[in-house]
Amino acid sequence: MNGTLKPRRMRAWLGSLCVATLMAACGGDDNGGGGGGTGKVDPPPVPRQTIALSGQVYQAAGGGNPHGHAADVTVKVSGADGKAVVAQGATSASGDFAALAVPAGNAVVRLSKTGYVEQVVPVTATRDARIEATLLPVGTTLSAPGFQSGGTFAGGDGASVTVAPGSFVTPDGKPVSGTVQIDITPYSAAGNPEGFPGTPYLRQDGVDGIMVSMGMADFSFSQNGQPLKLAPGKTARISIPLYAATTPDGRLLKPGDTVPVWSMDDSTGQWRQATGISGVVVASPDSPTGLAMQADVDHFSWWNCDYFRTTRAMRIKVLDPAGVPYSGQAYLTATFTEAPGGYATSGHAAITLDAGITSVSVPDDAVDGRFSVRIGNLGGGATVNKLQWRATDEVVVRLSGLPQIDLTPGTGSLVFFDADKAGGKTIQFALATRNLGTTPLEWLVDGVPGGNPAVGTISASGRYRSPRGADLDAVLNTGGRQVSITVRSTADHLVMRQASVTLEAPTIVIVGRRYGAGGRTTDDMTTYTDDSGLHSLPTYPVHNLHDDTFQAYFGNAGHPLRSVQWELSCGMDINYGVSDCAPWAPGAAIAADGTLTMPDVSPIIPPDHTMDLVVGASYGVPSLWLRATSADKPGLRGVMQLKVVPVADPVGDKVEIVLPLGLSTPGAAASGADVPNGQYVVTDGQLAVRSTAPALDVTAPVTWSLVCLTRSGASCASTAWRPTLTPDGRLSGMAGQPGPWSGAYLYVMAEWTAGGVSNRLTRCIVGHGDTACKPLAP
Numbered sequence: 001m002n003g004t005l006k007p008r009r010m011r012a013w014l015g016s017l018c019v020a021t022l023m024a025a026c027g028g029d030d031n032g033g034g035g036g037g038t039g040k041v042d043p044p045p046v047p048r049q050t051i052a053l054s055g056q057v058y059q060a061a062g063g064g065n066p067h068g069h070a071a072d073v074t075v076k077v078s079g080a081d082g083k084a085v086v087a088q089g090a091t092s093a094s095g096d097f098a099a100l101a102v103p104a105g106n107a108v109v110r111l112s113k114t115g116y117v118e119q120v121v122p123v124t125a126t127r128d129a130r131i132e133a134t135l136l137p138v139g140t141t142l143s144a145p146g147f148q149s150g151g152t153f154a155g156g157d158g159a160s161v162t163v164a165p166g167s168f169v170t171p172d173g174k175p176v177s178g179t180v181q182i183d184i185t186p187y188s189a190a191g192n193p194e195g196f197p198g199t200p201y202l203r204q205d206g207v208d209g210i211m212v213s214m215g216m217a218d219f220s221f222s223q224n225g226q227p228l229k230l231a232p233g234k235t236a237r238i239s240i241p242l243y244a245a246t247t248p249d250g251r252l253l254k255p256g257d258t259v260p261v262w263s264m265d266d267s268t269g270q271w272r273q274a275t276g277i278s279g280v281v282v283a284s285p286d287s288p289t290g291l292a293m294q295a296d297v298d299h300f301s302w303w304n305c306d307y308f309r310t311t312r313a314m315r316i317k318v319l320d321p322a323g324v325p326y327s328g329q330a331y332l333t334a335t336f337t338e339a340p341g342g343y344a345t346s347g348h349a350a351i352t353l354d355a356g357i358t359s360v361s362v363p364d365d366a367v368d369g370r371f372s373v374r375i376g377n378l379g380g381g382a383t384v385n386k387l388q389w390r391a392t393d394e395v396v397v398r399l400s401g402l403p404q405i406d407l408t409p410g411t412g413s414l415v416f417f418d419a420d421k422a423g424g425k426t427i428q429f430a431l432a433t434r435n436l437g438t439t440p441l442e443w444l445v446d447g448v449p450g451g452n453p454a455v456g457t458i459s460a461s462g463r464y465r466s467p468r469g470a471d472l473d474a475v476l477n478t479g480g481r482q483v484s485i486t487v488r489s490t491a492d493h494l495v496m497r498q499a500s501v502t503l504e505a506p507t508i509v510i511v512g513r514r515y516g517a518g519g520r521t522t523d524d525m526t527t528y529t530d531d532s533g534l535h536s537l538p539t540y541p542v543h544n545l546h547d548d549t550f551q552a553y554f555g556n557a558g559h560p561l562r563s564v565q566w567e568l569s570c571g572m573d574i575n576y577g578v579s580d581c582a583p584w585a586p587g588a589a590i591a592a593d594g595t596l597t598m599p600d601v602s603p604i605i606p607p608d609h610t611m612d613l614v615v616g617a618s619y620g621v622p623s624l625w626l627r628a629t630s631a632d633k634p635g636l637r638g639v640m641q642l643k644v645v646p647v648a649d650p651v652g653d654k655v656e657i658v659l660p661l662g663l664s665t666p667g668a669a670a671s672g673a674d675v676p677n678g679q680y681v682v683t684d685g686q687l688a689v690r691s692t693a694p695a696l697d698v699t700a701p702v703t704w705s706l707v708c709l710t711r712s713g714a715s716c717a718s719t720a721w722r723p724t725l726t727p728d729g730r731l732s733g734m735a736g737q738p739g740p741w742s743g744a745y746l747y748v749m750a751e752w753t754a755g756g757v758s759n760r761l762t763r764c765i766v767g768h769g770d771t772a773c774k775p776l777a778p
Helices: 469-476
Strands: 050-059 074-079 085-090 096-103 105-112 119-125 129-137 140-144 151-154 160-163 180-187 201-204 207-223 236-241 261-264 271-273 279-283 291-297 302-319 328-339 343-353 357-363 368-375 378-384 394-398 404-408 411-415 426-428 430-434 441-445 456-458 463-465 481-489 496-504 508-512 525-530 533-543 548-554 565-571 595-597 623-629 637-645 655-658 661-663 680-682 688-692 695-697 703-710 730-732 744-754 757-766
Touching: 050 074, 050 105, 050 119, 074 096, 085 096, 096 105, 105 129, 119 129, 129 180, 140 151, 151 180, 160 180, 201 302, 207 236, 207 291, 207 357, 236 302, 261 291, 271 302, 291 302, 302 368, 328 357, 343 357, 368 394, 404 481, 404 496, 441 456, 469 496, 508 623, 548 623, 655 757
Parallel strands: 050 129, 302 394, 411 496, 508 637, 533 637
Antiparallel strands: 050 096, 074 085, 074 105, 105 119, 140 180, 151 160, 160 236, 180 207, 201 207, 207 302, 236 291, 261 271, 261 302, 279 291, 302 357, 328 343, 328 368, 368 378, 378 394, 404 430, 426 463, 441 481, 456 463, 481 496, 508 548, 525 533, 548 595, 565 623, 623 637, 655 688, 661 680, 688 695, 703 744, 744 757
């Protein structure tokens, strides 16, 4: 929607752009408090202006319909209370609705279409605005004869509702009898962030924040098209599948835990935490995580298991190529890293700049941020690094006019079942260019202009069509393949952009509780070979001392396989590993239910020609490989490489060591590299272990120590330089360190116990040359 960044992974952080010219006030009082008793006569109130509100509506895939533009959607706009309708219209075949004249200020847009859950979009605008929204298809529709007798009614993923006899009435209060239609729609915000009902952004107890959903569901009841409701004093028990089993602060949920319960006001699209209603975690075999939230509710709308996270405002200042602040419409993209290790959320939004300024809500506990702004053929970006994030309130972006091509999606995957082979499948690539003017573009598949039947073809509009028939069989029979998609300028082949499409047969996909299907970048990919050829797959981070749980899926099915045989092996390659991981990782084991037990894995020292101190990742050292097979899918197997990484945070990747930092001066040695004068280096001071969400120090007693290793991985000589670190974390003597080419790696190590769990965390403070420190297993 206008003024709301649209995330690609979860409806997480980028949000409700608090644009000074778009919103009358960001959480403040529009009238300024009434004059303050000055004795002056206040001028008469300015009549409310009328703005033009337009929009684009999409529909999520489901109900037999693909994702795409939502046509024939009824659009109704009402005041902030969601009652009186002030304007209405409908979407065209392209999902667009023309500008509606509505009063400026707060409004509520209601979007409805048969077969979809009604979407409610709160809007605040004092000038012409455009929104975007996505409709969710109804999950399960049940016909319940004799509904007055009550019962339990189940939908997908274990969502269900249990009602007592005689619990429902019509809108005018009459008892309900006969057949009732029940619609149950569970929803994962991580799986489809664009469809988030209402708005996830709110202000609670005077603090701005965002809702982080573990899972939600909509329950609706109707008879002959007339909505029904619970009778006064009646309750019903709902079960909502949890699509995440770890809370935002890193706590792993288990049956019996109490969780927050929220419901959406259908009139306004605003969420409120329920009072007097407790959510309890229960086991749920049909939930993707095996868990659900159960609660007794007194009305029906969207219900949600949610946690409130704080945000803060950051100003974005945009300058044109001459350095002059730009005013007008622009397009903002932002990405935030949530923790060391690269787990990121990102999103985009149309923004309005006044004198070059806009304001955006950003996650208070992020560790860095990257912003880019696009205006026509101009673009620019800025980065706020980890050391500057908490102290930065304004980011300056300077625009330039470099030629550029943007291509989405960057990667795609086509999975072919038998019914797909004759016609093949297609992917539509979207193209955006900057500063190319009218220069023609050329599309290539695996370097062939336009492609060919063996690798697939691509049209001038960017629609890729896979091989078909015998050509597709030839690809799949050799284990599938990845083809490259290139679009380039015919005037300058260096101005280009590439993407890739993987062609593969259905297989078993392994998904972990903590990190889903694993990495999504090139650095997080690995390869393995089997009888069907070479395969590429993501690596998955696992932490020593801390367990994880895995499930296996077939193809794009939405439910895990029930009969799975797990195997864990260690070795250079999946095909040459052995089931017993001793002596490298004694105690690493996978149970029949998919639970991985991780021991305390020591660092492995690679050959001398490398400079890495790693755990089971590369350079000729073993890896952990997880394999899944199922009697339900004979002949298929799933494979995942497990990359053992330092315990950045045993309970959610939100804990880090905070070092004392200062600015380098002429002649002062720098930590990890030759750092120019005026940049940050580690100095004397107090160390701490801090949680980045929320930003609190670890309160358990922490014991500190130093670890010094040479380039070959041996312990440093006793005569080698090292600072002093007391057991309580006081670091001193850093000013006397040798130059960065001393050949030693120096780490600080923190150890503590919390909740009966032993934690160990390391961080490098002195590295080797410009390569800085290498990863060290804690």
